[in-house]
Amino acid sequence: MSEMKLGRNILCLRRERGITQDELAEYLGVSKSAVSKWETGVSHS
Numbered sequence: 080m081s082e083m084k085l086g087r088n089i090l091c092l093r094r095e096r097g098i099t100q101d102e103l104a105e106y107l108g109v110s111k112s113a114v115s116k117w118e119t120g121v122s123h124s
Contacts, residue, residue, distance in 0.1 A: 083120045090118040 093103050093114075100114040107114075115121075 086118045086120045089114070093118075 089103075093100070098106075100111045100118075104111045104114045
């Protein structure tokens with residue numbers, strides 16, 4: 080799966096569930112900026 084497709088999936092699923100990047104980041108134990116980078120395809124990890 081391409082990084083951009085994965086990022087779009089994360090974004091769409093997060094929005095469908097009505098949660099913020101902050102909430103997702105806290106649940107996953109990562110920073111909000113990490114979630115943002117995943118969603119925009121900036122980060123590979």
